[in-house]
Amino acid sequence: MDAPPANEKRISRFLEQSHERIFDNNKKWVEEMKIDDPEFFDKLASGQSPEYLYIGCSDSRIPANQIMGLGPGDVFIHRNIANLVPNTDLSAMSVINYAVRHLHVKHIIVCGHYGCGGIAAAMTPADLGILNPWLRNIRDVYRLHEAELDEITDEKEKNNRLVELNVFEQARNVIKLAAIQQSYAENHYPIVHGWVFDLHDGLLKDLKVDFEKELAGIQKIYNLTK
Amino acid sequence: MSILSRFRSFVYSCIGLGRSKAFSTVAQMDAFEKVLAGNKAYAQHTAKKDPELMKSLAAGQSPEILWIGCADSRIPETTICQCKPGELFVHRNIANVLTPGDANSSSVIEYSVGVLKVKRIIVCGHTKCGGANAAMGDGDLGDTLNSWLAPVRELRRKHIDELSKLPSEDAKANRLAELNVEHSLEILRKNPTVQKAIRERDLKLHGMIYDIPAAELRSMDIPEPKQLWSPPTLHR
Ligand SMILES: [Zn+2]
Ligand SMILES: [Zn+2]
Secondary structure, rough: OOOOHHHHHHHHHHHHOOOHHHHHHHHHHHHHHHHHHOOOHHHHHHHOOOEEEEEEOOOOOHHHHHHHHHOOOOEEEEEOOOOOOOOOHHHHHHHHHHHHHHOOEEEEEEEEEEEOHHHHHHHOOOOOOOHHHHHHHHHHHHHHHHHHHHHHOOOHHHHHHHHHHHHHOOOOOOOHHHHHHHHHHHHOOOEEEEEEEOOOEEEEEOOOOOHHHHHHHHHHHHHOOO | OHHHHHHHHHHHHHHOOOOHHHHHHHHHHHHHHHHHHHHHHHHHHHHHHHHHHHHHHHHHHOOOOEEEEOOOOOOOOHHHHOOOOOEEEEEEEHHHHHOOOOHHHHHHHHHHHHHOOOOEEEEEEOOOOOOHHHHOOOOOOOHHHHHHHHHHHHHHHHHHHHOOOOOHHHHHHHHHHHHHHHHHHHHHOOOOOHHHHHHHHHHEEEEEEEEEOOOEEEEEOOOOOOOOOOOOOOOO
């Protein structure tokens, strides 16, 4: 076991390190929040009832709450590489299940972003090891929209269009799920949306997924309502 | 003033609406429009306050920290740490569970550690965690969630002697959340890409608990006698 001097050294080294700042910042934030609403955190402690589920990219430049102007308690969040919703992925499936069946969220947002590193990696003809199966989902999106994407000669434009098409396909993957279809038939929610975030101006672009129309189209083959 | 009204007044001050007009508009605003308005405010605010940051973000990302946390809506990591966009690469799932066979988290770890070369990984659990709470029992949560929470239920079984001595359901779930963070750190330490980064460039792993009632982050790295957990062996 650590002798006290070694332990002290360890702590001081720890305190010197940059993420010490995180604890200071956290304390500052708590103080600020309590000035506005002294009971704010007591209310949060009693439970969560977010209206939104946000499925976005892990990219550090897109802090979900901040870009939507939402506070603690407002949005349930899943973030992974390139905002994918593979139908056999237990992690994403668990998040959606919990959000729809237990939290009864009203909106599900699939949010991609231009300049996505995950999309770019999938467009790179290289063996990326353990990333291959994950990125394969993006390559499958390309294959679904091959004719349209092949028409685009500019690489950057092509990647950006793939970002949009990926959001469409992942939104469709969400709509294909039993939890969504059954909840919608019963309650008329949740509604699934597709967005793209633009790092250049900080704005979200609504891709205007026509939820009713998509649902009807999908249920021709993937009807899991009953 | 609630955070929502605070946020709204911020939005309206940004888009130049007076207060009285703002509130009549609010009544008609649905949840979805609210978010888009919030985003416009964010974009304008960021462009005005920190145009250089916006420019550098558009050029690329070089986060120092990978944050692995719970999907719970009450823990917006960037907000509670008052970090800037670009600082935290983020993976959030139900109860911040890591398993070696999970392609989702494995891809996040591979990309952030192997490609982006983050310097630290923070695994953050929290008190009042619905996932930890559900894992304290064997209630049927449906096939999907039963499978996802199986490793956490397994942890409960492994530590049942310690857990059963705790005085309340809350304390038990909170302790299980801590054990789950320690377990996730163990999974990380066994990951070949993480091992290589620890060896070659001194990647650091940290465990944290976010206490929801106090809204405070507590480090599991520093042993304090008051805390329930024993320090992990990582830094020895
Ligand atoms: Zn991305
Ligand atoms: Zn949780």
